[in-house]
Amino acid sequence: MRLPVVAIIGRPNVGKSTLFNRLLRRRQAVTAELPGVTRDRSYARAEWAGKEFYLVDTGGFMPESQVDMDRRVTAQAQAALFEADLILLVTDARVGLQEIDHHLADLIRRRGVPALHVVNKADNDAWDLEATEQTRLGLGDIFPVAAESGRGTGDMLDRLVSLLPEGSEDKTDSIRVAILGRPNVGKSSLVNALLGSERIVVSSEPGTTRDAIDTDLEYEGTRFTLVDTAGLRKRAKVEEDIEYFTTLRTIQALNRADVAVLMIEADANLTAQDAHIGAQIIEAGKGMVVAVNKWDLLKDEDHKKADRFLLELKDRAHFLEFAPVVFISALSSWHVRRVLDKAMLVRREMDKRIGTSELNQFLADVIERRPPPAIQGKAVRIYYITQPQAGPAKFILFSSHPELITDAYKRFVHNQLRERWEFSGVPIYISARPRG
Numbered sequence: 547m548r549l550p551v552v553a554i555i556g557r558p559n560v561g562k563s564t565l566f567n568r569l570l571r572r573r574q575a576v577t578a579e580l581p582g583v584t585r586d587r588s589y590a591r592a593e594w595a596g597k598e599f600y601l602v603d604t605g606g607f608m609p610e611s612q613v614d615m616d617r618r619v620t621a622q623a624q625a626a627l628f629e630a631d632l633i634l635l636v637t638d639a640r641v642g643l644q645e646i647d648h649h650l651a652d653l654i655r656r657r658g659v660p661a662l663h664v665v666n667k668a669d670n671d672a673w674d675l676e677a678t679e680q681t682r683l684g685l686g687d688i689f690p691v692a693a694e695s696g697r698g699t700g701d702m703l704d705r706l707v708s709l710l711p712e713g714s715e716d717k718t719d720s721i722r723v724a725i726l727g728r729p730n731v732g733k734s735s736l737v738n739a740l741l742g743s744e745r746i747v748v749s750s751e752p753g754t755t756r757d758a759i760d761t762d763l764e765y766e767g768t769r770f771t772l773v774d775t776a777g778l779r780k781r782a783k784v785e786e787d788i789e790y791f792t793t794l795r796t797i798q799a800l801n802r803a804d805v806a807v808l809m810i811e812a813d814a815n816l817t818a819q820d821a822h823i824g825a826q827i828i829e830a831g832k833g834m835v836v837a838v839n840k841w842d843l844l845k846d847e848d849h850k851k852a853d854r855f856l857l858e859l860k861d862r863a864h865f866l867e868f869a870p871v872v873f874i875s876a877l878s879s880w881h882v883r884r885v886l887d888k889a890m891l892v893r894r895e896m897d898k899r900i901g902t903s904e905l906n907q908f909l910a911d912v913i914e915r916r917p918p919p920a921i922q923g924k925a926v927r928i929y930y931i932t933q934p935q936a937g938p939a940k941f942i943l944f945s946s947h948p949e950l951i952t953d954a955y956k957r958f959v960h961n962q963l964r965e966r967w968e969f970s971g972v973p974i975y976i977s978a979r980p981r982g
Contacts, residue, residue, distance in 0.1 A: 549591070549598055549599050549600050549801065550599045550600070550631040550632065550710045550711050551599065551600045551602060551629060551630045551631050551632075552592075552599050552600065552601050552602065552630060552631065552632045552633070552634060552706065552710070553602040553604060553626040553627060553629065553630035553632075553633050553634070554566055554601070554602065554603050554604060554634045554636060555604055555607065555623060555626065555627055555633055555634065555635050555636070555650060555654075556604075556606070556607065556635060556636035556637060556647075556650070557606050557607050557608070557637075557644060557646040557647065557650070558605075558606025558607075558608060559606065559638075560606075560636045560637055560638045560641075560666055560667075561636060561638070561666040561667060561693045561694075562603055562604065562606075562636050563603050564666075564693040564694055565634070565636060565664065565666060565691070565693035565699075566590075566601060566603035567693075568693045568694075568696055568699055569592055569594075569601055569699065569703065570590055570592055570601065594703040594704075594706070594707050595703070595704065595707050597707040597710060599631075599632075599707075599710055600797075602626050602629075602630065604623040604626045605623055606623075607623045607624075607646055607649075607650055608646070624653075627650075627653060627654065627657060628657060630659060631659060631660075631710065631711055632659060632660045632661065632662070632706065632709055632710060633654055633657070633659060633660070633661040633662075634661070634662050634664050634706070635647070635650055635651065635654060635661055635662070635663050635664065635683075635685060636664045636665075636666050637663070637664070637665050637666070637680055637683070638665070638666060638667055639665045639666065639667045639668040639673045639676050639677040639680075639690060640667050640673070640676075642676075642679070642680070643680055643682070643683060647683060648683065651663075651683045651684060651685055654685065655684075655685075660709040661685055661686075662685075662686075662687075662689055662702060662705060662706060662709075663680065663681075663683060663685040663686065663687070663688045663689065664688075664689050664691055664702060665677035665680050665688050665689065665690045665691070666691055666692070666693050667692060667693075667694075668690035668691060668692055668697070668698065669692045669694075669695065669697065673690065674690045677690040678690075687705075689701065689702040689705070719769060720762065720768075720769035720770055720771045721768065721769070721770050721771070721804050721805060721889060721890065721893045722770075722771045722773065722802060722803045722804045722805070723770055723771065723772050723773065723803060723804070723805050723806070723807060723886075723889050724773040724799050724800050724802070724803035724805075724806045724807070724832070725737065725772065725773060725806075725807045725809060726800065726806050726807065726808055726809065726823055726827065727808060727809035727810065727820070727823065728810075728811075728817070728819055728820065728823070731809045731810065731811055731839060732809060732811075732839040732840065732876040732877070733809055735839075735876035735877055736807075736809065736837065736839070736874070736876040736882060736885070737761060737772050738876075739876050739877075739879040739882040740763060740765075740772065740882055740883070740885070740886065741761060741763060741772075742879075761773075763886075765883070765886045766886075766887075766890070768886075768890055770886060770889070773799045773802070773803060797826070797830075800826065800827065800830050800832060801830055803832055804832065804833060804893055804896065804937075805832060805833040805834070805835060805889045805892050805893055805896075805971070806827045806830075806832045806833065806834050806835070807834075807835045807836075807837050807885055807889065808820065808823055808824050808827060808834060808835070808836050808837070808866075808869070809837045809839050810836065810837070810838055810839070811838075811839055811840050812838050812839065812840045812841045812855070812873070813840055816858060816859055816862045816863060820863070821862060821863040821866070824836075824863055824865070824866045824869075825865065828865060828973045831937075831938040831973055831975075832938075832973070833889075833892035833893060833895065833896045833937075833938075833971045833972055833973075834866070834868075834869040834892065834971050834973075835869060835870055835871075835872065835885060835888040835889055835892055835971055836859070836866060836869045836870070836871045836872070837871075837872050837874055837885050838855065838871060838872070838873045838874065839874055839875065839876050840875060840876075840877075841873040841874060841875055841880075842875045842877075842878065842880070852873055855873075856871060859871065868964060868969065868970065868971065868972070868973075868974075869892075869970075869971050870888045870891065870892065870970055870971055872884040872885055872888055888971070891970060891971070892970060892971030892972065895968070895969055895970050895971055895972045896936065896937035896938070896971075896972050897936055897937055898936060898939065898967065898969060898972070899933055899936045900933050900967060902930075902931075902932055902933075905930075905931045905932065905933060905941075906930050906931060908931075908962070908963075908966060909928065909930065909931045912958075912959060912962050913928060916958060918945075918950075918951055918952075918955050919952065919955065921947070921950040921952070922950070924947055924950060925946075926945060926946060926947050926950050926951060927945060927946040927947075928943050928944070928945045928951070928978075929944050929945065929946070929981050930944050930981075931943050931944070932944070937972070938972055938973040938974065938975060939963075939969055939972055939973070939974045939975070940974075940975045940976075940977070941959075941963065941974070941975070941976050941977075942976075942977055942978070942979055943956075943959070943976065943977070943978040943979070944978075944979055944980070944981045945978050945979070945980065945981070946980075946981070948978030948979050948980055949978075951978045956976045956978075959976055960974050960976055
């Protein structure tokens with residue numbers, strides 16, 4: 547599913563990042579009472595009234611500044627404006643309209659996409675009245691809000707989701723495989739090796755692939771759609787507008803995929819950034835295959851080297867240990883077809899659904915082996931378990947006190963599920979509810 551993009555635009559210090567955090571209902575963007583705090587854009591999935599979208603926080607718009615950093619931030623804000631499906635123009639109720647606000651309104655009108663004029667720092671009815679004077683900006687109805695407290699944001703969100711375009715979904719009978727990893731790890735080389743031809747430009751310079759490129763392939767009677775994506779970078783290094791939105795499109799490509807191949811480098815071992823990308827795959831609920839690239843020196847007798855690498859993988863990112871691992875050399879095409887073999891396996895595992903009767907016999911065995919601990923003097927009983935969803939696998943424990951089932955016990959059930967049914971490469975989510 548390609549989710550719509552909502553960009554928050556405005557001049558410095560009008561409260562864009564505070565609004566971003568408020569709409570996400572969590573603190574993600576760094577905020578301070580100083581202009582220019584937001585330099586690299588921040589983005590996150592948001593949801594309101596059952597509709598999901600990407601929310602983008604941008605730096606302050608300063609088109610007249612001659613300072614190099616200000617010019618970069620402004621260029622990135624302009625890129626957000628032209629990438630978005632809907633724009634939130636934020637102004638300040640207490641300062642009133644400025645020349646930059648009018649300039650931004652003109653850009654939005656030329657862009658021709660839906661926009662909402664959000665007047666921030668309207669903390670009470672008196673400031674609401676002050677905010678109404680800003681209708682002369684000419685963007686239609688205004689929405690006075692106080693991002694700090696959340697005042698007025700609900701009405702604004704109701705209007706926002708009513709204007710959002712529907713997300714587009716790819717409906718094919720192929721297995722969609724997104725190839726993810728740090729820049730220059732060999733993603734395009736892997737696609738070329740799988741296709742056996744130079745269908746994608748390959749370069750040793752990171753950032754050659756600016757957008758997701760879908761390529762169809764048939765292997766062993768199965769259709770695949772390979773998605774080669776730009777390298778995911780640390781946010782501090784995303785300095786150009788084109789780089790930033792490449793990252794956003796990569797996340798969108800992940801959300802359209804069935805299975806993600808996380809490529810890591812053998813000579814770099816497992817980096818924190820590799821682990822972070824793996825966490826993004828799990829959060830998106832996608833199947834995962836880990837491809838260790840540049841393993842050119844590995845011979846059949848080098849099993850100990852591979853075993854050591856797998857031990858490090860589990861030690862540094864234990865949440866990745868459920869994913870099948872293949873050792874490849876994309877440059878020489880060594881073992882690259884194993885990536886597709888594992889992707890087919892994981893796709894089958896994504897469809898795995900366990901019957902309720904079988905699950906509850908499993909649950910009885912688990913509880914007999916290790917019952918849930920009593921909490922605060924209360925005995926915690928788990929009555930039954932169900933699997934309401936496959937791909938990813940979601941399980942619900944129905945309990946007398948679901949709020950008292952510890953994360954440690956959920957992890958224990960999680961591990962037992964894998965031991966019994968494996969779910970190779972498939973994220974497993976466990977929640978608890980009261981018995982209805």
